[in-house]
Every structure is written in structure tokens, then in C-alpha cells.
Amino acid sequence: MSLTLEVRGLRTHFFTRAGVVKAVDDVSFSVARGRVLGLVGESGSGKSVTGFSIIGLVDPPGRIVSGEILFRGRDLTRLPEEEMRQLRGNRIAMIFQDPMMTLNPVLRIDTQMIETVLAHAKVSREEARARARDALGMVGIPSPEERLSAYPHQFSGGMRQRVAIAIALLHRPDLIIADEPTTALDVTIQGQILAEVQKLAAETGTSLIWITHDLSVVAGLADEIAVMYAGKVVEHGEVSAVLDSPLHPYTAGLIGSVPSRNARGARLKQIPGMTPSLLNLPPGCAFRSRCDRASPACEADPPMRELAPGRNARCIHPLLPAEA
Amino acid sequence: MSTTTAPPPRVETPLRRFAAEFAESRIAVGGLVVFVLIALGALFAPWITPQNPYDLMQIDIMDGRQPPGTSGGAGFTFWLGTDDQGRDMFSAILYGLRISLLVGAGSALIAAMVGASLGLIAAYAGGRTDSAIMRLVDLQLSFPAILVALMILAFLGKGILNVVLALVIVEWAYYARTVRGSALVERRREYIEAAHCLALPTHRILFRHLLPNCLPPLIVVATMQVARAIALEATLSFLGLGVPITEPSLGLLIANGYQYMLSGHYWISFYPGIALLITIVSINLVGDHLRDVLNPRLKR
Amino acid sequence: MTVYLLRRLFQAFGVVVAMSVLVFVGVYGIGNPVDILISPDADQMERERAIRALGLDRPLWEQYVWFVANALQGDLGRSFAYNEPALQLILQRMPATLELAFAAMILAVAIGLPLGLYAGLHPHSPASKAIMAGSILGFSLPTFWVGLMLIMLFAVHLGWLPSNGRGATAEFLGVQWSFLTANGLAHLAMPAFNLALFKISLVIRLTRAGVREAMLMDYVKFARAKGLSPRRVTFVHVLKNILIPVVTVTGLELGGTIAFSVVTETVFSWPGMGKLIIDSINRLDRPVMVAYLMIIVLMFVVINLLVDILYTVLDPRVRIEGKAA
Numbered sequence: 001m002s003l004t005l006e007v008r009g010l011r012t013h014f015f016t017r018a019g020v021v022k023a024v025d026d027v028s029f030s031v032a033r034g035r036v037l038g039l040v041g042e043s044g045s046g047k048s049v050t051g052f053s054i055i056g057l058v059d060p061p062g063r064i065v066s067g068e069i070l071f072r073g074r075d076l077t078r079l080p081e082e083e084m085r086q087l088r089g090n091r092i093a094m095i096f097q098d099p100m101m102t103l104n105p106v107l108r109i110d111t112q113m114i115e116t117v118l119a120h121a122k123v124s125r126e127e128a129r130a131r132a133r134d135a136l137g138m139v140g141i142p143s144p145e146e147r148l149s150a151y152p153h154q155f156s157g158g159m160r161q162r163v164a165i166a167i168a169l170l171h172r173p174d175l176i177i178a179d180e181p182t183t184a185l186d187v188t189i190q191g192q193i194l195a196e197v198q199k200l201a202a203e204t205g206t207s208l209i210w211i212t213h214d215l216s217v218v219a220g221l222a223d224e225i226a227v228m229y230a231g232k233v234v235e236h237g238e239v240s241a242v243l244d245s246p247l248h249p250y251t252a253g254l255i256g257s258v259p260s261r262n263a264r265g266a267r268l269k270q271i272p273g274m275t276p277s278l279l280n281l282p283p284g285c286a287f288r289s290r291c292d293r294a295s296p297a298c299e300a301d302p303p304m305r306e307l308a309p310g311r312n313a314r315c316i317h318p319l320l321p322a323e324a
Numbered sequence: 325m326s327t328t329t330a331p332p333p334r335v336e337t338p339l340r341r342f343a344a345e346f347a348e349s350r351i352a353v354g355g356l357v358v359f360v361l362i363a364l365g366a367l368f369a370p371w372i373t374p375q376n377p378y379d380l381m382q383i384d385i386m387d388g389r390q391p392p393g394t395s396g397g398a399g400f401t402f403w404l405g406t407d408d409q410g411r412d413m414f415s416a417i418l419y420g421l422r423i424s425l426l427v428g429a430g431s432a433l434i435a436a437m438v439g440a441s442l443g444l445i446a447a448y449a450g451g452r453t454d455s456a457i458m459r460l461v462d463l464q465l466s467f468p469a470i471l472v473a474l475m476i477l478a479f480l481g482k483g484i485l486n487v488v489l490a491l492v493i494v495e496w497a498y499y500a501r502t503v504r505g506s507a508l509v510e511r512r513r514e515y516i517e518a519a520h521c522l523a524l525p526t527h528r529i530l531f532r533h534l535l536p537n538c539l540p541p542l543i544v545v546a547t548m549q550v551a552r553a554i555a556l557e558a559t560l561s562f563l564g565l566g567v568p569i570t571e572p573s574l575g576l577l578i579a580n581g582y583q584y585m586l587s588g589h590y591w592i593s594f595y596p597g598i599a600l601l602i603t604i605v606s607i608n609l610v611g612d613h614l615r616d617v618l619n620p621r622l623k624r
Numbered sequence: 625m626t627v628y629l630l631r632r633l634f635q636a637f638g639v640v641v642a643m644s645v646l647v648f649v650g651v652y653g654i655g656n657p658v659d660i661l662i663s664p665d666a667d668q669m670e671r672e673r674a675i676r677a678l679g680l681d682r683p684l685w686e687q688y689v690w691f692v693a694n695a696l697q698g699d700l701g702r703s704f705a706y707n708e709p710a711l712q713l714i715l716q717r718m719p720a721t722l723e724l725a726f727a728a729m730i731l732a733v734a735i736g737l738p739l740g741l742y743a744g745l746h747p748h749s750p751a752s753k754a755i756m757a758g759s760i761l762g763f764s765l766p767t768f769w770v771g772l773m774l775i776m777l778f779a780v781h782l783g784w785l786p787s788n789g790r791g792a793t794a795e796f797l798g799v800q801w802s803f804l805t806a807n808g809l810a811h812l813a814m815p816a817f818n819l820a821l822f823k824i825s826l827v828i829r830l831t832r833a834g835v836r837e838a839m840l841m842d843y844v845k846f847a848r849a850k851g852l853s854p855r856r857v858t859f860v861h862v863l864k865n866i867l868i869p870v871v872t873v874t875g876l877e878l879g880g881t882i883a884f885s886v887v888t889e890t891v892f893s894w895p896g897m898g899k900l901i902i903d904s905i906n907r908l909d910r911p912v913m914v915a916y917l918m919i920i921v922l923m924f925v926v927i928n929l930l931v932d933i934l935y936t937v938l939d940p941r942v943r944i945e946g947k948a949a
Contacts, residue, residue: 089851101842106864116850468883478905555766562768597769604764
């Protein structure tokens, strides 16, 4: 099984005036060709920064401090900016959270699509336009030829996200990073987009990193799941295994918070407390202040351990399968 | 990304926090220090200056147009030179600053009172009163200040009071717009509701409850407007429409020196200009930073 | 769009009417109209005859109607100093002022936009800090004093540029222009730069703020994620969004520039409307003052209207909403 992406020990820190924010702190995972990885966590857990680190768009005061991002064997952290630019939108594409904000409001759809084609392929404008039209058709936009000359504000949110997806698919990339692309959409549209992306990824052999805070999205879409908390991956494994019997108390808490999984009338479980500030985070397990299994031993950094075949978690007191 | 900082342990009053945040910018603190020095210099001009430049007994036409650094007959050095009448420019500048600052600060203060009151009334009364006042504001703001001031002075004639009046007419609209904007937001808050329930008189609600909460943006606008007023007064005086020759401001000093500049007596115009420049820049530096500190939208 | 345009036209008309009332009250209410409309040299008999002939014994509203009727026929009185119709006098000087104002606006955008763009893209570089400090200076420096310093440096000290007048002019479209001759351009350079100084600072600040805001927008990040070259991101995605406010404000400032040319024209003895109005005020040539004011009002209203239309053309969002209305 060939790996599209392998992230090893990635640390992305933000050097603010108030101190260092360790947004991503020692994150490792890999994505095989054609597979879907769900990157799950609350807001501020570092999942989006991980995505931006991979595509090389971490803006100052943030920067990748250490670690490797191997994309088809090449370390992206060492790549010159110009070579990185040639990969972006071409071999690695990204879809953003808010479709209302991702398209430039003053440029027509065709301009924004054609420029993407021309940035990476030596083709004529007509050819580029034809590719743009085909891509729009592929993501299910009716009468794509006419819609090409429209402005973004003439589209609904769902349609705009389809345009963004079409742009991401223009060069049939090896990897798409989708940063909560359905959170801003209606539930019905969400479902359509999910199905569409799943189909397209399968057809083109594209690997997918799906960043979300919504476990129910991951359940139906991903092959593997990595749960992030306070800049670290706390649990990693096959999606069904993790959801059925989480090892890390935080994962268990997340699953418990999903309303649909609880019986009607039963009290919704919740994780007490708040996500800690990443600024000057003390050492040790970041979850221990909210964890009912915490002990003094948790004040030392728990290492990532393989607790079952293909199952990793960063916890000293992991849940036993029966407890979940 | 959460970047909330833990609050410092000592007790924080709003004023102390404001002072601490203001002190963060060294440039702004520098501006404030310079401005305070200038204001003190202007205030105590009669005790600081080596001569009273408008006491004819103290000036000697024989000292006319001396370059900076020459010693005069009166026994002191003209560090900034003299004008055509033999006036010490340093003394003339400090006396000129008094007029400039008086006109600038005075007009800003009156305009702030008029504008803030109208802004409050507009926001509080709403409806027709509001739209009538705001129409007037829009109309006023759509014409450049210099033009309006020019016309008012053209019809009224020179004089310090006329200049102040013209500046007030030019400036009130900025305050009205600012105060109305924040008052509209504050009006919906609970404490105003509470004041209504207590059946407090309207003027008390307006000026005791609403106004103090609209102060931060008002202070920012006022700071900037003082600088603007000083510059505008100087411009009007330079054009010969501002203060009379008997009470020369910096602008008039510059205008007087203008004719000697082409013959190489640069200092008569140059130094009053530098004084004007330092005054305006120092106020603007303070105002620029005040806006950053007091604007909640820019808070990290 | 038509509805929108009509509404704007109606508003513009309202402003003109309101201003004509203000001017009327200013001239006829505050000042003594006899002084304004009758030469101060006239004797008592002549004055009384004139008062009756001019209808100054009539009620104020009747006088206003009469004032408007004359104004509509292009009669805004005769200048005492030149003994010419005031309107004609001003129109003769207008090209010089417009030339100066447009040259200043072009300079403002040509200098301000690149500097603002740079400062916005590299907010922490020393050069950007210098640019921003310069822009505070540009805001703070009184125009007339900068003008004097420019003359001192370039005319008196270095002797590179002439200090006053329009220089040689050439005819184009039946009007004399300075920018068509080398000598005229040399005369235009300093006053135009002087007048532009404030606008340069304004354009720098607007552009910088716009760039910094745009750089944080998802659409810019998305454009970068598409692998576009930095140049295309900056000059297409960022710049096109910034142009809207910059063009609007620059356009709106045209009126202010024309008004402010009063100062520059006085400093550089530029023979435009501004110099004329200062001379007229000093000579108490009030018909010229009134005519100038009315023309400026009209000019402002037209400029504001044009900027609104331009804005609509530039921003597709406004364009569509206008169509829907």
C-alpha cells in the first residue's frame, strides 16, 4: 500500500507577543493512496493548522518548527517556495470551511477557475475554460457553461462549495485537504456534498484528509480517524474500531456528546470544563484537568502507544473495550 | 486559535488598563510628552521668552532679519533669528502657539459639546429628529472643511471669535456622527432600560448615562480634530482670512515670513512652520494610538 | 438601476436646492446685500434706485425666487473688480484648477497605491514603517507650509523648478493646458505634488488597510492554495478588491482637492479658480464669491453622483442589487 502522505513529528508553533502557542505539537499520521483520513477535534485543537502546515500556508507569526511532511516521498518542509507553489492546487488541493468567503467576490467564476488551470498547465485559454466547465459539470452544477460567467454572489452557499470543490479537482490532485467544508451548509446539502466528494475521490484515486469536529460526518466517510486535542493526536485507528471502542477518555467523551448516539430522554453526556489555552501549556496530558481517570502520573507527557493492533492512543489510563 | 492571556494579578481599573495599553507605544508616549512640553511652553510663554514680541518698547527694528544665533542689542541671543520688525522668533513662536492652541482646543471643545449633544439627541429621539440632524451632518460633511470655513470668514470677516465659530461649524458634524453611532448601540443596553424604568428625566439619561459610555470614540475624534483645527486655523490665517495681525498665530507668522523667503531669510517662515508641524504631529501620534487602544474592534 | 439612478439624481437636486438656500441666506441674510450687489463707489441716490431695481424691498422668499431665476439663466451677478459676469470669470479659470487637481489625483494614486501595497504586504519591514510614518507626516503637514518649503528647496535653493505661474501652455480642445509643454510641466510639478501630498497619505493608508484586511480573507488564502503565483494573488485577487474603496475615496476627494487648491494656488500663484476666490475675498468682490460657491456646489454634486455610478460598475455585488431594485 503506497503512502500519499506521511507526517512525522510535526510541530507548528505561533510566536505571538503573549508567548508561544504550540498549535500543532508532535503530530504524526499517514494517508495511503485513495484512503480517507478523518481529522477530528474541537476548535482550537490544531487540526486546521495541521492542514495548512501540509499545504505550506502557515502565516507568520506561525511556522513549522520541526518534523517532516513526506508527500510521495518528498519532504515538503524542505521544499523551496516556488516548488511548493507548483504542488499547491495541482497535486495537493484544499477546500475551505466557509464557501461564502473562499471565492473572490469581485472575480467571475471562470476567471477564478481558468487561472487555476493556467497556473499549472500549459494550455490555451479555450482549453482551460473547457476544463473548468467539465469540472463544474462533474460536481453537479447544472448548465455549467452559463454559470461560468457568473459572479460568486449569484450562487447559493452549497453551490459555491461545489465550485470550490470543482476548483480543487481541476488537476486531479493526489491529496485533498478538506477543512470542515460542510459545517457552514444545510444538513441536506451537507449529505449531497459528502456523497459527491466520496465518489469523486474514489474515482480519481485521490487521498482525502477530512478535517471536522463532527464525528457523524467522519463515521460515514472516513477509513481512518485521528483525534486531536490541544495540538496532539490523542488517538488514531480504523474508524469503526475507534468509534465502537474508543481508547482515549477524550474520544469517549466526544462520542458521548453526539446526541444521536444517546437514547431518547437519556441525559446527554458532556465533557466538563473547557479546552485549555495553548499558550504556555504546562507539560503532561493536556486533558487531565477534564478527565475523570486522571492521576498524578498524568503530569508526565503520555507517549503514543500501540494498545491494540492498528490502534494507538496517547493515554496512561486507556479505556478497556468493555468500558466504552 | 485561542490566544487569551491570563489577566495580570493586580487589580485593574479601566483607567489603569487604559494607561498601560497606551504606554505600550513608545511613539505615542513620546508624542504626548512633546505635546505637554509645547502646551506648557505656550502657557508660560510670558515667563519663558526673553522678550514680549508685541511690546513695541522691547523690540528694536535695528535687529530686523537677523539670522539665527546672532546676539541682539537687548543682551540675549536670537536663537531662531528675528523677523523684519526685529522680533525674536523664539518669543514670537511661543506667543503664536498660545493663539494656535487656544483656537484649536477652544473650537474643538465647543464643537464637541454642540456635536455630541446633537448626536445624543438624534440617537435618543430617533425618527424625524434623527433624520433631520443626520441629513444636516451628511450635507456638512460632503463639503470640504476649508471651503466652508473660507466662506464663513469671507462673510463674517477676520477675528479670533469668527475663526472659532467657523471651525465649530466645520467640525461639529464629526462629533455628532460619532456620538450618534455609539449612542445607538448603547441605547439598547440594559442599563438604559433600567434608567427608563426608574423614570429618570431625559436629560439625566442622556448626559449622565448615555454620554459617558460614548466617550471613548468621542475622545479619539476630539484629539484628531484639535490637530485638524490647528492646521485649518493656520491655513486660514496664511490665506489672510484668519486671526488679525494684532494676535498672530503660527499660520500668520509663516505668512509674514513668506515674502522674505525668496530673498533667503528662510528662518522667519521656517521655524514657525516647524513649531506648527511638531504640534500637529505630536497630537496626531497620540490620537492615532488612542484610536487603536480605545477601538474595541481592534482589540486582540 | 434606473430607479437607483433616479433616486440619486433626486437627492442631488435636493442638495443643490438646500445649498442655494444657504448661499442665499449667507449673502442676503447675514451680509448686507447692498454691499454685495452694488459697487461701494455708488452714491446714496444710486443706491436707493438700485435697491428698488433689484427688488431688495420685497419679502425674502420673493427675492429668493428672483435669485434662483437669475441663477438658472446663468446670471450670478457681475464682478466689481473685473466688470465681467462672475460666472464667465470663474469658468475661464476653471481649466487651470482642474488641471492642477487632476494632476494631483494622478500623482496621489501613482505614488500612494504602490507604497500602500508594499506596506500592506510587508507590515513589519522597516521600509513599511517608514512609509507609515511618512503618511502621518503627510496628514499632519499643513499644505501651505509644505508648499513654501518646496519653493525654498527646489526654486530658491536648487533652482530646478519655477516657483509660480503656469508657464507655457498649449491649446487642446480650445483650452490652454500646461501639461502639454515641457515648461508648463515644470511649472505644474511642484503645485501638483504639494496638492497631492494629503491624498498620497490617504491612498497609502486606505491601500494598506485594504491589503491587510484582504490578506486575512479566505479568498486570498484559497487563491494561494490554488497555487497561483504571489504576483497574481497580489495584483488580481487583492488589488481588485482594494480598488473599489480606493477609487471611491479618491473620486470623492476630487471635490476636496479642487477646494484645497485654493491654498496651493495661492502659494504658487497658480492662476486658477482658487486664486481668484482668495483675491475676490480680499477685494470684497462678493458676486464672484457667490458664483464660486454655487459652481463648487454643483461640481460636488456631480462628482458624488459620478463616483456612485463608478462604484456600481466596479463592484458586481452592488451592480446586481441595483438591477434587482
